[in-house]
Amino acid sequence: MKKIKIGLVPKLLIAIVLGILFGQLGSLPTVFLQIPITISSLFSSVLSFIIPLMIIGYVVIGIADLTQGAGKLLGATTLISYGSTLVGGVIAYVVASNIFPIFITPELSASVTEGGEGLAALFTIPLEPMLDVTSAIVFAFLFGISISWLRGQNKGETIYNFFNDFSAIITRILNSFIIPGLPIYIFGNFVNLSYTGSIQSILTVFWRVFLIVLALQLLGVIVLFIIAGIYRKEKPWQFIKNQIPGYITAVGTQSSAATIPVNVEIARKNGVSQQIREFVVPLCATIHLYGSITTVTSCVTAVLIMYGMPFDFPMMMGFILVLGIAMVAAPGAPGGAIMSALPFLPVVGIPAAGPIATLLISLYLTQDSFGTAANVSGDNAIALIIDKIYHTKILKDKSWTPSKNPETEIVKELNT
Template identity: 70%
Template sequence: MKRIKLGLVTKLLIAIILGIIFGQLAFLPNFIIQIPVTISALFSSLLSFIIPLMIIGFVVVGIADLTQGAGKLLGITTLMAYSSTLIAGFIAYFIAVNVFPLFIDSGLSAEGIGEKSSLDPLFSIPIEPIMDVTSAIVFSFMIGICISWLRGQGKGDTMYNFFSEFSLIISKLLNSLIIPGLPIFIFGNFANLSYTGSVFSILSVFWKVFVIVIGLQLILVSLFFVIAGLYTKKNPLILIKNQIPGYITAIGTQSSAATIPVNLEVAKKNGVSAQIREFVIPLCATIHLLGSIVTVISCVTAVLLMYNMPVQFGMMAGFIAMLGIAMVAAPGAPGGAIMSALPFMTMVGIDPTGVLGNLLITLYLTQDSFGTAANVSGDNAIAVIMDKIYFKHILKKNN
């Protein structure tokens, strides 16, 4: 009998569905549900340990391969990511202030949105990362640019070979352990979310906001791919189709960093060169937050409207500009963006440690997976554009 081989997308969808069903089985003792939650937590710890190493392995070699124009490529990529994040934030604000008042009652309160506590793992193994994500990015930039400069001088082969082989080790680890383990990780996450019932209770109140947010994210990502397709003369529909595995993976993991290996394969399908995709994808997983800022701005505006608080453009413009910078340091993990944004909530009159701050965390986490999916999808649109910019403008000009 021929064995049916399931693709990654199919496995992820099955894991999501089974996780939701498993978490709803009320007759099961809690410790039974805690088993996949524990496995998921252990996997998450391992992933947190590997993420900085992944960034170093890919970004250092990616920059080092760019013996000419590395600084320009970094600057253009960063500018494009920040501009995309800002534009998405302002669009989200204008949609929110014009559409949300049609169905948000300013007398609504956060009371009654109670939920069961999430299940804790049966045990945990503390695995501290060698360095945090921001340090890994800075380290990779400095080392990669210096190796790139050395190679331009006819030197640097020893350092380049070391990081190249380190990159191969990371790739082997990802292909043999991380990617095969993603469905198990997702199953545990969704089982816990389903057990708490938080997603369902919150959506019963805010489902209209979420529908608009998700729709806006999809529209913005599609427009980004259309722009990328027009600029590079590639079919936008094929680019969007290729992104589906990355989008679904991000929904399940709620992590831009965890989606990097899948997103790299998507970029390869899109015809993006190895040196560009291995530089742009890990970098943008940290600095490009198109979907996250749409979620944050929409949720903040919704809460302000609910409590009849000011939503003036001047106030929100400063908040959006600051978020574009603050969220760059957000860890590529569930809830990272909202945690980085919390210290700046006082700019719009929200106490990050009060009731509204807690409500925003709950709202954001409910929709976090879709925002992350939009983030990583936009990363590949940037990669397609940067591939042409590098080979047509930066590299040719230097030659």
């Protein structure tokens, strides 16, 4: 008999539903409700311990990779991708801060913050992180930039390989323990939210939030293709039509990496040259995160409004700026963006491993596939723009001929 494999999102949805139902069983002895809450609390402690290590493991190697002398073409691709990501975050904040208060009323916020007192864990383990989040961030940025500089001097490969292996270890921990443990973690937290009576108000808010997020993601992708079409002096609607299979593939797989072959073929249909599509599409699958930052920013703003916390623009802008860099190093597993965002939630006053962070993880992961689809769809719009830059700059030089390694050849040519 063939074993049926259940994906992460169905598991999370099942965990949320079961947690809500279990938390309503007031006739049960309290200790039965405290058991999953205790497991969730222990998981939270481990997650708090891992978070600073995640920052070091991913951000160091991410900066070292992205900043080493990459040439004009790589610089242009990175700049456009990061700019698109930041614009997505800013637009999401502007929309959220003006529209969300319409349906997140003071009465609804009060029902969330003034719910019944949650149940305590049966016991806790004093597991303190080796570094606090701020120290890890400063360490990661300083070492990432320094390693990049060393590699530019043809040095530093030993320490680069060390952090590269360290990043692989963190990825292994996430994929084998943290990600699989999320349904249990979320189950325990939703038991407590249901027990306090605040879950109904939370769900009333977030189905509306997700409709707005989905609209912002689709609108952003359309605008990117319109910009690409205007720049190339071609009709953008055909580009949008061609992207539909890539969007559907990303929704089904929840993976930018798994969508790369489909996206490369779409880029070919769009008329993007082989050298550019084989260079830009895989790169943007890592560094272009318009859809993800739209969701994270919207959800964070909604939670801040819901809990009566400050959500002013300067604070959120700082969060968006650092998030645009941090998510570049997101692991290739579903939910990598929100896991990379966790260490930076204290920037907006949200504890990285508290119940609010757990709520954000739960809500983000249930729609992660749509954010991924927006990310990869925007990748092909960027490929169209970079291809235009390529044709107007490189192909004017008749001495240039493609090589077996187009990325190296293009960067070399643009540096001359």
